[in-house]
Amino acid sequence: MHLGSFISRKFCTLKQTHSSSHLNLNIKALVQKGQHFEALQCYSKEPLKTFKLTFPALLKACASLQSLSIGRTIHATIIVMGMQCDPYMATSLINMYVKCGSICNAIQVFDHIPKSEDVTVWNAMIDGYFKNGFRKDCVAQFREMQALRVKPDGYTLSILLGVFSGVSTGKEIHGYVIRNSFEGDPFIVTALVDMYTKCGRAMDAWNVFESQGDKSNVVIWNAMMSGFCENGLWNRSLELYSLLRERNYEIMSSTCCSVLTACSEGEDLEFGRQVHCDVVRMGFGSDQYVHTSLLTMYAKCGLIEDAEKVFGSVLGKGVETWNAMVSAYVGNGWVHESLLTYNQMKTRVVASDSFTISNILTSCSIIGYYDFGRSIHAELIKRPVQAFVSVQSALMTMYSKCGKLEDALEVFRRMEEKDVVAWGAMVSGFYKNKRYEDAVGLCKEMVSFYMKPDRNILVMAINASVGVESLELGCSFFGLAIKLGQESDAFVGSSLMDLYSKFGQPEMAKRIFSGVSNKNVVVWNSLISCYAQNGLPELSISVLPQIVQHGLIPDAVSVTTALAAVSSVAALLKGKAIHGYLIRYQIQEDNQVGNALTDMYIKSGCLKYAECIFNNMPGRSLVTWNSMIAGYGSHGECFKAINLFGEMRRSEITPDHVTFLSLISACNHSGLVDEGLKLFQLMREYTIEPQIDHYVNIVDLLGRTGQLDDAYNLILNMSMDPEPSIWLCLLSACRVHRNVELGELAAQNLLKMEETRGSNYVQVLNLYGEAGMKEKAANLRAQMKQKGLKKIGGCSWIEVKDSTDVFFSGDSSSPRTIQVYHTLHSLRSIMKWKGDYSESCLQ
Known part of the structure; x- marks a missing residue:
């Protein structure tokens, strides 16, 4: 009996071991196939049967799904089992926390394990700092690694080359690579090429590429092609691809992706079609990333139908392919199609990622689909993707463009970590909704958090300073631009020029212009506009x-x-x-x-x-019609102006207040009273409320024909308070028609409003003088003298060849004054001689 019980227990143990082994193998197989959710489900059913070597696979699944809570649970189990100090386990834990966005937990794992010589643990931590943007910590970790004499490997150096954005520090690492004989490592060579191209040193990258004796590794070719493309040398990328084919090196699917990106940048459709043929011939037709690059290339070239064909040919569409199609629609303005594609994704149970959501929120921004955008936000609440800065920035942009700034601000304030893009999205929201003070305040807050604004934020801050009419504030942002080394940037410089232009300082704007390093057409346009706005x-x-x-x-x-x-x-x-x-x-x-x-x-x-x-002109806007109508009016072609107005109405162009002002002004100049009054009444049919200029023209029209009482009654019944121009117009008409009583009434109102304007007194003087009222004229002249008032002289100009001369009444400061007066004297003499000669002939 005792022996039977022992055999039975032994058999059960073997059975349980076999069952556990099967479970662990099943979890590893699911993770390898990318079925991460299913792998975690298997673990949750029988967590106690998990082997030591299965935990890294489970942590990888958590990282892929960004499931921080399950990852922490597995971490707790690892601690209970006493495996947290194992280098392989620690590396997996650090990688999981980094990919789940919890760098703090990753640091805790690293700090609580003995500092071993295993370089993989150090690499995991350095990579974690790098991916979270903590570049200084990344370098500090490397220094500590060297102090403890842990020798870096190729992967360590590759990460560090990605950290350094400056050429000098990058060259230091390059020197370390050469001294320690790492220059033959394809990963390091690729990282060096990437580093130089990101610093804008394409030729240095090419020298690294050329120095490689063995160029059979296609990864280096891919890096060089991508580098050329990043520096705007997409044609060199295409040449490199052609050279790669000539040498019969093995082309990878990633090579096709790189060259298709170059075709997209250069919009070289012909070369792109050739690469498409290569893709089919080399059997990359089922590669999802190649399909995505092909789709993007056709979309960038504006061939959305060809992009749809590529999309339709993909059998097992992953999220990247769906994203590429959504992005293609958004980039070509097919917003509704992008939303339909998103709905198809949901129907086919394809899990959207941060890129999908950002694109769909952009679509909502473009067409103002606030409710749809808000429903997407509601769906995101329960998903880890909401924590992505790109998604939160897209949410802020969507709310801002829909005019819901409070919602945008709510998203912004709830963000745990804000990058420059997030700050920029919120500043842009305030700026575009004309809340300039809030935009400026947020820029200041950003600087107080030691965040460096990029050029787009600086441009908005400078423009917002113009919005709040503060030159001092604009100058403070100019100082910040100098501190950040952005003052020579074309777009920042253009905004600074506009700032000084608006505050009447064209000389300062010219100094800014001179300091811009690469002047594009926008900068030149700012200078043209500056001079025009400042009377130059x-x-x-x-x-x-x-x-x-x-x-x-x-x-x-x-x-x-x-x-x-x-x-x-x-x-x-x-x-x-x-x-x-x-x-x-x-x-x-x-x-x-x-x-x-x-x-x-x-x-x-x-x-x-x-x-x-x-x-x-093929397409005439309202401004076009108004310009031509006003042109006819100013040249005395009143009937042509009225006929053109009739043609405009037949073209179903709705007139505005400018149209009627031009027409009434034309009637005024031609003395067409009835037509002018009819047009004035017609404004009511278009629900256009007359403005002060309309009333001035009607008063002048009635005054020219002597209908002074009607003009005065119109002024009394105006829907707004009369301005000085109205009374001046009536006064001029009274002077012409010798109506002193009404003229004095108009003069009283005019001088009450503008008692320091000399030209108004001159009009009243002329009224008294022409009516023979010398005493009143003398009294008014005495008042003018007492107040020190003078009439501002008129001016005229004449264009001769390439120069324009301006002459002011009573001014003798012109360099040609003597010549002008000599000519006038000659003309007067000739006129006098001809007059005397004519008289002698008549006698």
């Missing part, structure tokens, strides 16, 4: 040819701004020269350019040219 049209116009002299081609903004400056001085020859630039450099004409050309020719007196531009 001649300088503004002179900048345009300088753009061409510096090897750049002006764009539509350059031309539009320069034409506006030409219009302000009516310099026709220069306007025609700019029109020549437009044709010569085939600058794409849009409505703004067409409008600027029309306005320039109208103000320069060339109505026929303006008509030609107008008639040849």
